[in-house]
Amino acid sequence: MKFLSAILVATAVAFGALTIGFTAPGQAQDAAAAWKARTDAMKGSGGAAARINKAEDAKATVEDAKTIQANVAKLGGLFPAGSITPESRAKPEIWTNMDDFKAKIAAVQKEADTLVATAEKGDLAATKAQVPVVIAACNVCHSAYRGPAKQ
Ligand code: HEC
Numbered sequence: 001m002k003f004l005s006a007i008l009v010a011t012a013v014a015f016g017a018l019t020i021g022f023t024a025p026g027q028a029q030d031a032a033a034a035w036k037a038r039t040d041a042m043k044g045s046g047g048a049a050a051r052i053n054k055a056e057d058a059k060a061t062v063e064d065a066k067t068i069q070a071n072v073a074k075l076g077g078l079f080p081a082g083s084i085t086p087e088s089r090a091k092p093e094i095w096t097n098m099d100d101f102k103a104k105i106a107a108v109q110k111e112a113d114t115l116v117a118t119a120e121k122g123d124l125a126a127t128k129a130q131v132p133v134v135i136a137a138c139n140v141c142h143s144a145y146r147g148p149a150k151q
Helices: 002-054 059-075 098-121 124-145
Strands: none
Touching (some): 059 124
């Protein structure tokens, strides 16, 4: 009986160690996934903005404008607490100033909505003119909450 309970204790300890062992990598994986999702969304917006700049007819800009709008709408959910990875340029201040961070997302959203509305009206010149306005709003957040490039 003594032997059996020793095994049970050993098993419980091993299981506990396993559970603890799993927690940290799980969080690291969530952080890595969040980092990838947000950088993909941001790069997607940058690419779409560049295509609008080169577009030759207004119709071709609608989809890219909507891509930016959809990517910006996702941002609020892509910065879970603690999601700083080694590659991440996110500043820790994001999580101590979350209301301000979200206000900066909302400001870009407003400009992206205008971009979509302008593209849908078919006014190519006005759509192109709205791109730097959107990017300026993106950069307001970058100046506050994105650190210097890594490497
Ligand atoms: C509310 C803040 C915020 C807004 C709004 C925002 N960004 Fe970002 N952006 C960040 C942060 C923070 C990072 C760094 C994320 C990281 O590395 O974890 C980043 C990273 C990037 C990157 C680099 C991706 C990479 O490869 O590392 C690009 C490109 C980018 N943003 C473009 C944009 C564009 C275009 C917009 C507007 C349509 C935009 N961002 C809006 C905060 C923001």
